Amino acid sequence: MMKEILNEQLIKLDLAATDKEAVFNELADVLVNAGKVSDKETFVKGLWEREATGNTGFEDGVALPHAKSSAVIAPAIAVGVSKAGIEYGAEDGEPSKIFFMIASPEKASDFHVEVLASLSSKIIEPSFLEDLQNATSSEQALALFTANEEETVLPPETNQGPAKGFIIGVTGCPVGVAHTYLAAEAIENAAKEMGYEYKVETNGSVGVKNAPTAEEIARADAIVVACDKQVDLNRFAGKKVVITGVKKAIKNADTLIEQALVAPPFAGDDKASQATAAKAGPGGSGHDLYKYLMNGVSHMIPFVVVGGILIAISLAIGGEPTPGGLAIPEGSLWNKILDVGVVGFTLMIPILAGYIAYAIADRPGLAPGLIGGWIANNGSFYDADAGTGFIGAIIAGLLVGYFVKWIVSFNYNKMIQPLVPIMIAPIAGSLFIAAVFIFIIGAPIAGIMETMNTVLANLSTGNVILIGLVIGLMQGFDMGGPFGKVAFLFSVGLIAEGQTQFMGAQAAAIPVAPLGMALAAFIGSRMKLFEGEEVENAKAATAMGLVGISEGAIPFAARDPFAVIPANMIGSAVACILGFSFGLTCNVAHGGPIVVLLGAFNKPALALLAMAIGVVTTAAVAITLKKMRYNKVKKEQAALAAS
Incomplete structure (x- = not known):
């Protein structure tokens, strides 16, 4: 395949680029000059759009930028080598030195996946990357790619080794591209070297390929499941199974096969939850529930960022203080930008x-x-x-998911079966969740809102420390959700009556959740308590927190509610209590440092101090809770290894 899509003209061994953008432009020029791409600007735009869904920088200095674009005349791959290395945002934090830029025609739906699968067999070779980096000419580099292409190999479905046994592999990464095929290649190579027949299923972006049959599963000696996404494990009940992530398979496939050969019989769902717990990060339990939540969070984050940043910019630049909060004058361009941001926030849930x-x-x-x-x-x-x-969204997603999964599990008549996924299940699921919220969950929620208003009204004439505690806990609990809104509307209503101390205290608590979690992510990432994606989220959360948008903390809470929500509640309560204690007043229905800059607080320095203490409290509690879970996971891993 490499001979068809790669030639000497498409290889550049001395990249001049010093950053990611320059890499894209330089290799895009290579493709344009080779007659593979007609419009550089359109193609590069496609590269960045793909990059927005997940960084294509991987371990060992390899980056795999790719795009499917109408600007691609013919499928091709451009290869670039940087001797010094370039900061690309790779998963291991190291500079990227080797770049494989895949140009896929818009109508070639599987092309980039096929190329990645082919590249995997090369990248996984022990000395390939080193030899490529040390190549002195395009001819020499091309020879590395085309070596052994003429050799005859058996199809992956039936690769036969000596009759030592049969190994099944299952691979799949969240994006379903590079790691999926690198892990598959590693398992295949390890099985072959160990003398086993093998078959590896890939759960990639184009669906499941090479899935084993029931007969093959029955005769398999062991099964290696290297997945960071949900796959069907119950089909392997009773077999020897080891469950891990794709990265371990890429680096230690032979060890995993050895572990699988001596593993106890797989028991189904309960065992799956227990086995995956050990490989979960410090932010989650490792159960299937965690994977489901992460899928929702990863798709929600761009909406949070777009909505939050646009709202923040429009309010910060175009907003003016009014009795009803920050407002943008009618007819201002910033109103349109605000509207776009509101759309993002509306869609995120x-x-x-x-x-x-x-x-x-x-x-x-x-x-x-x-x-x-x-x-x-x-x-x-x-x-x-x-x-x-967001709490209701999680409940809705879980209820709908399990209900629809149950609906599609029945054996329908052949005439009806095609309608199940596109009509029957979606309609039934929509009516089901609507009925649940309207007739079951809705009334209690409305009742809770009324009760909370009554509680706040009764407390408003009592101890300010107690009312500060209640308002702060409500503000931190759901970050712009119903509890926070009840407290906010209560405080806003009192402004009209001349009681601005309630808004003053809550305005100090509003930015605590996003700023606190941003601080926790920046500090905790060095302790391996937060992932790279969360650090990127922290940057957006910082901007949102500065202008009083508490929703910036939602991605953190949805990812790890049991650590983040308590931390947000405690920090917000501290800030709110301090607000009352300091005698803060605020005549603008908004919160955050931006309100200080607008002069709405009577004591701006103390307002910033209350916010800062709340932020530090939230960060400290979040890091502590995550550290406790991280240590627990480490102990479980040690116990599992010992057993």
Whole structure:
């Protein structure tokens, strides 16, 4: 395959680029000059659009930027080598030195995946990357790619080694591209070297390929599941199975096969949860539930960032203080930018619910999940003043996912079966979740809203420390959700009565969650408590927190609610109590440092101090809770290794 898509003209062994953007432009020029791409600007735009879904920098200095574009005349791959290395945002934090830029025609749906699969067999070779980096000419480099292409190999479905046994592998990474095929190649090579017949299933972006049959599973000696996404494990019940992530398979496939050969019989769902717990990061339990939540969070994050940043910019530049909060004058261009940001924020909750349901039930669960998330976030469906926020979205996504999965599990008549995923399951799921919220969950939510208003009204004439504690806990609990909105509207209502101390205390608590979690991520990432993606989220959360948008903390809370929500509540309560204790008042219905700059606080220095103490408290609690879980996971891993 390499001879068809790669030639000497497409290899550049002395890249001049010093950053990621320059790499894209330099290699795109190579493709244009070779007659493979017609419009450089369009193609590079496609590269960045792909990059927005997940960084294509991987371990060992390798980067695999790729795009499917109408600007691609003929499929090709451009190869670039940087001797010094370039900061690319790779997963291991190291500079990237070797770049494989794949140009795929718009209608060639599987091309980039096929190239990645082919590249995998090269990248996994012990000395390939080193030899490529040391190549002194394009001819020499090309020879490395085309070596052994003429050799005859058996199809992957039936590769036969000596009759020592049969190994099945299953690979799949969240994006379903590079790591999926690198892990598959590693398992195949290890099995072959160990003298086993093998078959490896890939769960890639183009679907499941090379899946083993029931007969093959029955005769398999061991099964290696190297996946960071949900796959069907129950089919392996009773077999010797080892479960891990794709990275371990890439680096230690032979060890995994040895472990699988002596593993106890796999027991199904319960055993799957227990086995995956050891490989979970410090932010989650490792159960299937964690994977479902992560699928929703990863798809929600761009909406949080786009919505939050645009709202923050429009309010910071175009906003003016009014009795009802920060407002942008009518007719201002900033109003349009604000509207676009609001669209992003409006969509983030349905997206969270939709992709949680999608992770559980696949495509049939997506539409009802989105609809359920919209209903959950819109209190008008069940006569409540506010929706259920991200917590309701998680509930909706899980309920819809499991319900739709149950609907599609039946054996339908052949005439009806094609309608199940596109009509029957989505309609049934949508009606189900609507009924749950409107007739079951809605009334209690509305009742809770009324009760909380009554509680706040009763407390407002009592101890300010107690009312500060209650308002702060409500503000930190759901970050812009129903509880926070009840407290906010209560404080806003008192402004009109001349009681601005309630808004002053809450305005100090509003930015604590996003700023606290951003600080925790920046510090905790050095302790391996936060992932790279969370550090990127922290940058957006910082901008949102500075202008009083508490929703910036939602991605952290959705990823790890049991550590983040308590931390947010404690920090927000501390800031709110300090606000009352300092005698803060605020005549603007908003919060965060931006309100200090607008002169709405009576004591700006003490307002910033209350916010800062709350932020530090949230960060400290979050890091402590995550550290406790991290240590627990380490102990479980040690116990598992010992057993």
